Amino acid sequence: MKNFMIVLSVFAVFVFYCMIRALMNKKPISRHITWLLFYDLVSIIGNIIIIFSGQYKPSFIGYLMYLGGTDWLFYFLVKFSMAFCDYQFEKKWWQWVLLLLTIFDTTSVLLNPLFHHVFTLEAVVLEGGEIYYKLVSHAFHYVHLAFSYAVVAVSLGIFIHKMIHVSRLYLEKYLTIFVTFCIVIVWESWYVFSKEPVDHSMLGYSLCGVLMYYFALRYLPFFLTEKMLSAIVSNMSDAILFLDNKGDCVYFNDGAKKLFNLQAGDYSAAKKTVCAIISDSDMDDCESLQVIRTLSVDNAERIYEIEYQKLNDVRNVYAGAFVSIKDRTEEEAEKRREQYLATHDSLTGLYNKEYLLHKMELLLRDNPETEYLILCSDIKEFKLVNDIFGRQAGDSILANVARVVKSYASDNSVYGRIGGDMFALMMRKKDFSQELFERGSAGFVHKEGNEVYPITMHIGIYEVKERDLAPSIMIDRAFLAMEEIKDNVQQRVAWYDDTMRQSLLWAQQVTASFESALKSMQFIPYLQAQVNADGKTEGAEVLSRWLHPEHGLMGPSRFIPILEKSGDIVRLDRYMWEAACGILARWKREGKNLYLSVNISPKDFYYIDVYAEISSLVKRYGLDPAMLRLEITESVMMNDLDRKMQIINSFRQDGFIVEIDDFGSGYSSLNLLKNIQVDSIKLDMMFLRQSTDSLRTRTILQHIISMAQSLEMPVITEGVETQDQVDFLKVAGCNLFQGYFFSKPITLESFEQKFCS
Known part of the structure; x- marks a missing residue:
């Protein structure tokens, strides 16, 4: 008996230690463990009092603590089982029923000193001579046992449900508690039905409490981790x-x-x-x-x-x-494939732009004494090639170009496709042969069935002299050189020089300052008189001049080509059209019967509704359409002829006079003259000055004028500078003259003083 008390006391210390540890734990389940161990400790202390005292009253109190403690031990056992097994009953009211039944049974036990309806005590002498008061059961003790077994059965049912559904990896912790508790129940039942005086099953309750603490709060970080790691390694x-x-x-x-x-x-x-x-x-x-x-x-x-x-x-x-x-x-x-795709063009297999720039930088750095050239090229009107022959044909052409670039490159060079139809190559200057590249760029053709389509390529070259420049800037300079010859079908190779850079900077300056110049009316209409054969001024052509605040008065050659390229020419043309209409409206009020000719750029036909714009201006200023003559160049009619002829016919039907400007200087042909119905043509005497065979050129001019007269198309000749030219043109039948012989372009005020007074 003494040994049993010592063992039970040791278990009490263990249970107390586990209770304190559970109290300090932050896990949600630790609250249930703490209360469960507390009432387990109450029951153990009650048993110790019973064994140690050997007297009636202390033993009676010990049994009250033991029976009352087990009531709440089993109540919190259910709460622990639900939390530990992640189980919830569908009906919430049963928890209140369980709580009320626990309170009822505990109250019944505590009232036993008054009614003795639960138990009484009987003194027995044990083998060692110790006096021990054993419990004699009465009716309500069996009620207590029935309630206790029912509550324990609920807990065991929760564990059984969990063990059926849980992974085998977690089964051990549930099974250990379940088996231990079953042993305790059997142990307790044996005590009840064997009539043994001393209840040794309290050791089992203590062991169960310690195991619950261990598996709920200590087992997971160690054994479960080991099992999971084992499963992970295996799989x-x-x-x-x-x-x-x-x-x-x-x-x-x-x-x-x-x-x-x-x-x-x-x-x-x-x-x-x-x-x-x-x-x-x-x-x-x-x-x-x-x-x-x-x-x-x-x-x-x-x-x-x-x-x-x-x-x-x-x-x-x-x-x-x-x-x-x-x-x-x-x-x-896959890594090598991704690296390749990150540095190479997927279509041609050449370096892409970013990697090419990197390789150029390395080549220049590693070979500081070597002279290099950067060559850039693209395919003229490649978009048109794609539109005509399709994307597949375009890709085939690009692949062929890539093969040629690769074949022309020397060993110590780098090359790549830098976007679209643009290619770049950096090679040693000593390995370069301009003749070879000119021949190569001229030899491209695309065959589609029986059709052969020539592919025009231009090459821009930048000689690397400023080695501290970024390779991207060097490439830009090579492309800038190429842009200079892009419209030249004869020249295939162009070298970059500083003049091109200055031109680029000037173009950027013009584009940047155009908006403010337009708003501050820096663009001024200059007039150049058009005189008939009798020397009478019939009208004038409106020409734009830019009165720049820094560069002074600038002629059209300094800004018109730039505005044509940027598309801003459309806004300048509208500005000059309205300026011309304003002048004509004032002349009309003053009784001056002179017309003005204005230019229509090819870009105007693409960006705005030319007919609507000019018609609305004439109506707004109340003008006779015939007083605002419209000059278009031959190049306007080279594309989309039907649509543009509809616009020209609309103008002519409204009474506008439409002229072909610079006839004979560009793309004119008899076929074009046959298809275009206009009111007059305008010849440029530059045609005569550029010819080395003056007699032959005069004959051609004479026949052009004669043909125009036969078609009832008056001829205006511009660029007239000498009396000899005037005499020749009069004999040839020219109707109107324009040029420095009569007047250079002058301001409106000067024009009115000279020709309107």
Whole structure:
């Protein structure tokens, strides 16, 4: 009996310790564990009092503590079981029923001193001579037992439900508590029905409480982690092998079986595999090893990432090693593919722009004494090629160009496709042959069935002199040189010089300042008189001049081509049209019967509704359409002829006079003259001045004028500078003259003073 009390006291200390630890724990379930252990401790203390006292009253109090404590022990056992097993009853009211029944049974036990309806005590003498008061059950003690067994059955049912549905990985912790509790119940039942005087089952309750604390709050961080790690290692796709301290393989996972075609339990084959990958010297000399190696497997190259790690025990004595082997073949292949795509153009296989710039920078840095050239090219009207022949044909042309670029490149050069149809090449100056590149750029054709389409390429060249410039700027300069000859079908190669850079800077300045110049009316209409054969001024052509605040008065050659390229010419033309209408409106009020001619740029036909714009201006200013003559160049009619002829016909039907400007200087042909219905043509005497055969040129001019007269199309000749030219043109039948012989372009005020007074 004394030994039992000592053991029970030790268990009481354990239960108290676990209760304090649970109280300090932050997990939600720790609250239920704390209360469960508290009432377990109350029951244990009651038993200790019963055993230790040997007197009636203390023993009576001990039994009250024991029976009342077990009531709440079982109540919190249900609460713990629900929390531990993640179980919830569908009906919430049962918890209130359980609480009320627990209170009722505890109250019944506490009222026993008054009614003795639960138990009485009977003194017995044990074998050692100790007096012990055993419990004599009455009716309500059996009610207490029935309630206790029912509550315990609920808890066991919750555990059974959880064990049926839980993963086998977690089964152990539930099964251990379940089995222990079943043993305690059997132990308790044996005490009740065997009439033994001393209840030893309290040891089982104590053990159960400690196990619940352990599995709820301590088990997860250790054993569960070990099991999960074991499951993870077993199911990893990487090959994992363990070697003992003798170097023999004692474990390999499914990943190793699959990777090396190992049979289950064939540890000798596994060891041979490890030795084939990691040499004996590596295993002997290295504490750890992490390498990537390429091995031949089944006549194919495979890439493996290998990790080898020696393991020591707590005494730092060598215990074995583990080997991790990962097949990186596909990953490395994908990595190389991604690296290739990141640095190369997918269509041509050449370097892409970003990587080409990087390679250029490296080449210049590593060869500071070598002279280099940067060559850039594109395909003239490549979009048109794509539209006509399709994307597939366009891709084929680009691939062919790439092959030619590659074939022309020397060993110490870099090249690539930098976007669209644009290619760039940096090569040593001494390896460059302009003749070779001119011949190569002229030899491209595309065959589509029986049709052969010539591919025009231009090449811009920048000689690397300023080596501190970024390669992207060098490429821009090469393209700038190429732009200079883009419309020249005869010249295929152009070299960059500083004049081009100055032109580019000037173009940027013009474009940047155009908006403010337009708003501040820096553009001024200048008039150049048009005189008939009798010397009478009939009208004038409106020409734009820019009165720049820094550069002074600028002629059209300094800004018109730039505005044509940027598209801003459309806004300037509208500005000049309205200025002309304003002048004509004032002349009309003053009785001056003179017309004005204005120019319509080819860009105007694409960006605005020319007919609507000019018609609305004439109506707004109340003008006779015939007083505002419209000049269009031959180049306007080279594309979309039908639509533009409709616009011209609309103008003519409204009474406007439409003239072809610079006839004979560009694309004119008899076929074009046949299709275009206009009111007059305008010849440029530059045609005569540029010819070395004056007689031949005069004959051509005379026949053009004669043909125009036959078509009832008056002829205006501009660029007239001498009396000899005037005399010739009069004899030839020219109607109107314009040029410096009569007047250079002058301001409106000067024009009115000279020709309107």
